[in-house]
Amino acid sequence: MDVMAVLSAPSASRAAKPRTSASKRVQNRAAYLFVTPFFIALIALVLLPLGYSAYLSLYREQIVGGVSFVGLENYITAFSDPKFLEGLGRVTTILLVQVPIMLALSLLFALIIDSDRLRASKFFRLAIFVPYAVPSVIATLMWGYLYGGEYGPIAQLGATLGLPTPDLLSQEWMLTSIMNIITWEFVGYNMIILYASLRTLPTEVFEAARMDGAGAFRVAWSIKIPAIRPALLLTLIFSIIGTFQVFNEPSLMYKIAPNVIGASYTPNLYAYNLAFVNQQVNYAAALAFFLGIVIMVVSFTVQNTIERRNQKAMG
Amino acid sequence: MKNSISSRMRTLGALALAGTLALTGCAAGAAGPGNGSASEQKYTEEDIQAALKKPTTITYWQWTPGIEKQAKLFQEKYPEITVNVVNVGQGPDEYAKLRTAIKAGKGAPDLAMIEYQFLDSFTVNGSLVDLTAFGAAESKDKYPEWLWSQVDRGKGIYGFPSNAGPMANLYRKDIYDAAGVTTPPATWTEFADAAAKIRETGSYIMTLPGNNAGQTIGYFWQAGAKPFGFDGDKTITVNLDSPEVQKVTDNFQDLLDKGLVDNSNDFTDSWFQGIANGKYASWLTAAWGPVFLDSGTAANTAGSWRVAPLPQWDASKPRSANWGGNGTSIVKGSANPLVAYAFARFLNEDPVSTKMLAFEQSQFPATIAQQEAPDFASNTVPFFGDQEINRVFLDSSAQIDTGFQWLPIMDFVFQSYNETYGKAIADGTNLRAGLTAWQKAIVEYATTQGFTVK
Numbered sequence: 001m002d003v004m005a006v007l008s009a010p011s012a013s014r015a016a017k018p019r020t021s022a023s024k025r026v027q028n029r030a031a032y033l034f035v036t037p038f039f040i041a042l043i044a045l046v047l048l049p050l051g052y053s054a055y056l057s058l059y060r061e062q063i064v065g066g067v068s069f070v071g072l073e074n075y076i077t078a079f080s081d082p083k084f085l086e087g088l089g090r091v092t093t094i095l096l097v098q099v100p101i102m103l104a105l106s107l108l109f110a111l112i113i114d115s116d117r118l119r120a121s122k123f124f125r126l127a128i129f130v131p132y133a134v135p136s137v138i139a140t141l142m143w144g145y146l147y148g149g150e151y152g153p154i155a156q157l158g159a160t161l162g163l164p165t166p167d168l169l170s171q172e173w174m175l176t177s178i179m180n181i182i183t184w185e186f187v188g189y190n191m192i193i194l195y196a197s198l199r200t201l202p203t204e205v206f207e208a209a210r211m212d213g214a215g216a217f218r219v220a221w222s223i224k225i226p227a228i229r230p231a232l233l234l235t236l237i238f239s240i241i242g243t244f245q246v247f248n249e250p251s252l253m254y255k256i257a258p259n260v261i262g263a264s265y266t267p268n269l270y271a272y273n274l275a276f277v278n279q280q281v282n283y284a285a286a287l288a289f290f291l292g293i294v295i296m297v298v299s300f301t302v303q304n305t306i307e308r309r310n311q312k313a314m315g
Numbered sequence: 316m317k318n319s320i321s322s323r324m325r326t327l328g329a330l331a332l333a334g335t336l337a338l339t340g341c342a343a344g345a346a347g348p349g350n351g352s353a354s355e356q357k358y359t360e361e362d363i364q365a366a367l368k369k370p371t372t373i374t375y376w377q378w379t380p381g382i383e384k385q386a387k388l389f390q391e392k393y394p395e396i397t398v399n400v401v402n403v404g405q406g407p408d409e410y411a412k413l414r415t416a417i418k419a420g421k422g423a424p425d426l427a428m429i430e431y432q433f434l435d436s437f438t439v440n441g442s443l444v445d446l447t448a449f450g451a452a453e454s455k456d457k458y459p460e461w462l463w464s465q466v467d468r469g470k471g472i473y474g475f476p477s478n479a480g481p482m483a484n485l486y487r488k489d490i491y492d493a494a495g496v497t498t499p500p501a502t503w504t505e506f507a508d509a510a511a512k513i514r515e516t517g518s519y520i521m522t523l524p525g526n527n528a529g530q531t532i533g534y535f536w537q538a539g540a541k542p543f544g545f546d547g548d549k550t551i552t553v554n555l556d557s558p559e560v561q562k563v564t565d566n567f568q569d570l571l572d573k574g575l576v577d578n579s580n581d582f583t584d585s586w587f588q589g590i591a592n593g594k595y596a597s598w599l600t601a602a603w604g605p606v607f608l609d610s611g612t613a614a615n616t617a618g619s620w621r622v623a624p625l626p627q628w629d630a631s632k633p634r635s636a637n638w639g640g641n642g643t644s645i646v647k648g649s650a651n652p653l654v655a656y657a658f659a660r661f662l663n664e665d666p667v668s669t670k671m672l673a674f675e676q677s678q679f680p681a682t683i684a685q686q687e688a689p690d691f692a693s694n695t696v697p698f699f700g701d702q703e704i705n706r707v708f709l710d711s712s713a714q715i716d717t718g719f720q721w722l723p724i725m726d727f728v729f730q731s732y733n734e735t736y737g738k739a740i741a742d743g744t745n746l747r748a749g750l751t752a753w754q755k756a757i758v759e760y761a762t763t764q765g766f767t768v769k
Contacts, residue, residue, distance in 0.1 A: 064765035149585070258525075262738075
């Protein structure tokens with residue numbers, strides 16, 4: 001999903017002119033030609049490596065003993081691997097706690113900016129969006145500094161005011177700290193998607209509602225939010241996928257707090273360490289695949305449930 | 316969350332690509348020249364000299380700044396030879412690239428700088444050339460016995476030692492004096508007393524970092540422990556519950572429990588600040604430690620530092636340990652092993668080159684000749700109040716227990732430390748339990764990798 005595409009989503013209606021079959025054929029050919037580069041990239045950079053890791057995941061290479069075919073053994077191991085399951089538990093917590101907070105904030109900001117009651121709304125839109133433009137590597141380094149116990153401004157402020165500040169990089173607080181970083185990074189991104197969707201709504205409906213005496217809150221709750229449900233679902237699905245694959249934040253936090261993060265804080269970090277520290281590429285491939293399946297199942301279930309509910313509500 | 320998705324996709328893709336490289340590598344490795352037994356063919360000095368007269372280019376991966384100077388010297392001596400010195404990253408970064416290149420069957424350098432503790436992780440799958448065939452055994456007497464045993468792994472000689480890291484106690488004389496510690500602690504008992512006195516002044520005598528397995532293993536080494544063993548084939552021993560290791564562990568447990576030793580991680584920003592602002596009065600480190608002090612944050616403390624030997628377990632039988640250090644190895648598959656051999660030997664044994672290593676690249680010398688060079692021992696360092704600090708490190712080097720071995724899976728051992736023993740240090744929990752967990756994790760992993768664990 002490209003942000004720019006969403007922002008400039010054409011409101012122009014599609015031309016429905018009937019065409020001759022010859023020109024259609026030419027058009028089709030041109031269309032295929034245009035999508036070819038994408039398909040080449042897709043096959044070379046996504047499908048082939050994906051197929052290859054599926055293949056790898058069925059083998060086991062040992063430092064002593066070499067390569068052997070093990071079938072689904074790697075997957076069975078993953079199923080009962082406490083490190084993998086703990087990591088999965090952690091990202092599930094993020095999904096249940098952080099994602100709702102982040103999307104609620106995104107929606108709130110989008111509605112506020114869309115309400116036209118805000119002065120300098122362009123500035124706020126940009127300010128909320130800017131964190132997304134900061135590479136997550138830099139974002140995490142920055143937050144690592146902010147969280148730091150001895151030199152971090154949060155701890156220093158607490159010390160100056162005589163207030164106790166928790167060690168934000170400790171075992172108890174690390175997950176919260178990471179969730180905070182992710183929220184900060186992606187609130188603006190989701191807000192832009194929702195805001196763009198709000199902008200495409202026909203204004204006549206709001207006017208009619210206002211004439212009937214509906215206030216701004218009523219309009220937002222009963223008209224705007226239901227109307228942008230598809231965009232909300234989109235942000236939710238993106239967030240689910242992103243959450244299960246959290247990697248950069250814990251990976252960088254490892255440098256600051258190696259004893260808290262360890263090798264398997266999230267499933268993706270675990271897969272990375274298995275491949276590059278433990279030299280267990282095959283098991284890492286199996287984990288990555290397993291994780292992919294989990295993501296698909298969860299995304300599909302969420303999407304289906306919401307769509308079914310939508311249909312019920314409409315019917 | 317577009318960025319996160321694509322970046323994570325990339326991770327997955329990279330993983331898969333790495334896997335691709337890995338597998339093609341296996342195929343190439345099995346059939347390629349890599350597995351040929353080098354010991355079948357012997358080379359003479361004439362062969363080496365003849366090879367040096369042909370136009371040849373060799374590549375050396377390493378991360379010491381300034382080695383280009385030695386390469387230039389070598390090229391002046393042998394005008395037909397070109398040495399490409401490439402820095403592909405430090406330590407683990409280089410190893411990851413080296414492993415990938417070796418598995419891919421192409422792109423690997425002729426020579427690589429490898430730390431002693433990681434040498435076995437390359438010899439276990441036959442990635443390095445046994446230098447015995449080139450006559451490397453003749454170099455044995457040029458190095459201290461313990462150091463030579465770091466590259467002579469019994470089954471073969473896998474490199475030339477470049478430098479060493481004999482350990483010592485770098486301490487702040489001003490803080491020691493203020494606390495009434497007039498002489499640096501000679502034993503670990505005295506160390507505990509000194510720690511208590513220094514704690515009263517507000518400083519810690521030191522920190523025991525939970526993120527530095529290398530240093531902790533150095534303490535084990537000094538106590539005479541032999542926690543690891545590898546037969547060069549498929550059998551390893553993991554002995555982290557030996558009495559020597561437990562002795563070290565219990566000592567630190569005591570110091571930590573009493574709050575006399577800090578447990579903050581090292582090489583972090585706050586650690587560097589702690590070193591500079593007097594939070595720590597000592598740093599028990601290796602001969603490369605001073606490099607981190609005099610250039611950088613601690614520059615303002617110049618003149619107040621001194622170097623003393625490590626505290627001893629038995630003052631009548633002084634012992635020391637090594638932390639770090641590396642050598643130059645030849646990578647299997649090198650098209651020019653003779654030239655590579657000549658360069659590795661020149662770099663680490665030529666008097667001009669070793670003098671450069673000692674004085675320009677600030678390394679503790681590996682060769683006995685350079686160690687015994689009068690201007691090395693008598694070199695005074697203003698940062699340490701004009702003390703002749705090399706003498707302390709030379710004594711330390713002479714007291715290092717020989718025959719200390721490593722496992723061919725040290726990458727895992729080091730990372731696992733952070734989650735077990737190191738975590739116990741950081742969390743202030745029971746170190747013995749951390750030790751048991753560490754041992755268990757290593758044995759489990761080694762078994763998965765097909766090793767026989769004794």
